Amino acid sequence: MITRTLLLFSAIICLAACQSEKKEILYPKTDLATAPLIPKPIKTVATHSAFGLDSTTVIFTSTQDPAFEKVGQFLSETIKGKLGLDLAVNASNGENVERLIYINQSDSVDLETPESYQLYIKKDSIFVNAKTAAGAFRGIQTLRQLIPEKSNDTLTDHPLWLIPSGKIEDAPKFGYRGAMLDVARHFFTVEEVKKYIDILAYYKYNTIHLHLSDDQGWRIEIKSWPKLTEVGSKTEVGGGEGGFYTQEEYKDIVQYAADRHMTLIPEIDMPGHSNAASLSYPFLNGNGKPLKPYTGTRVGFSTFDAQKDTVYSFLDDVIGEIAAITPGPYFHAGGDESHVTKKKDYIHFVEKVEKIVQKHGKQMIGWNEIAQANLDPSSIAQLWNESHSAIKAAENGLKVILSPAEKTYVDMKYDSISEYGLTWAGLIPVDVAYNWNPETYVEGLPRESILGIETPLWSETISNSAELEYLAFPRVIGIAELGWSPAEHCTWEDYKARLAQQVPYLNQMEVNYYPSPLIDWEKE
Ligand code: ACM
16 A cells, blocks of 8 residues: 555656656646636636546556545546546556545645645646545535547647636535435436436535325335335326335435435425325324325325324334435425414424434435424424514524525426426526525525525426436526525626536437526537
């Protein structure tokens, strides 16, 4: 190890010293400062030269934390997918290295948050410095965005991809940057969820929240209560066949997200939005009406029985099984639109569920209605429709996730001709989704109470990746920037020019984005 590190450092020194012996490549002027990065980094200094990425480039990483090596492998795989280049990771001892990318664990005090990173790009070396592998992972997303699709074949006798040189210092505005996918109204396959995660990771999201149950379907295997999937998973909006994830499949999604340094948050919505669960086990039902499978789009008609002990034993099993296969710190208990639950029952229910969630080692998140209950400050309220409840939650010491429907609900139509989407929170064109400041959006909500932002995608009108992508993209990309970049960097004119240049990536990923007429999309 020591020998390798020494050789590596001598290789780096040689990169500088041996420069004159090599045939000098005269790079054309490039400009890091105008690169179309999203989210826009805090600080960028251009040095107007370039790193020439080619088949001789090697990737090295710090080896004391194996997670850094995995970041190096992720970078290598994505470069292979994009350019066809196969770059070795930690494969040699550093001898005869001409160009290298070093992903370095650093204790620099300038790296203030776990996701902070520095990116130093010179002619023959790229350094990504981060305290944690999560920071390194965010840093390599920036690097990926700087790699052009097209090589410059005039500089050398082999293809060279020019990465503009300079220095980037970056850190997120919020520690929580999430996207929610409703897999209950319509079911989405493991592969469809993974594709969404992939694109979210590219724009530095760190959380994927899956809405796993609703009136129209139950989507996760619970071994102690098998009818939840035998009965409750068989429906979806519009009468399709539904579906569910086995626990093995769920763990696979969790791992896929974790490999991208994203936390998965499972949501079981309750006491309302629970028709599919009660249909599977009728003792859960608290609204006294006969149960039928539901494939429409109304809300607010179902409730668990908040007075029965057996309901809480059931929830103890369900939350326990899900918590056991969820490494992240959170469990989302829903809590929205329980219109047929009496207020006192609702409060009793939420307070009891909070204790069950805590018993299984998780922090409870709930939609903003939960602020009516007397909750522990470790719980989190997710604002979607009532600013006053976010303020109340904050007054009680809870942190708040901002998902105001009129800005972040990307299941709303863009405009009157949108193919998919709803309209109850208004039309949300691409600029409306971008033009707001999460730090000041809720008057009276202290900045320190804001955990972060999340963009929910409800699936009443969408049922596959193409439709999901039509609603999510490009709006989800702008919300990524609002979650990461300082407010002074979030200006529409500047953003929209950078967004227009995402076309090569979106096309490479075969993303069915909505080509909003507000954007002058780059022609490929
Ligand atoms: C919600 O949109 N009912 C949280």
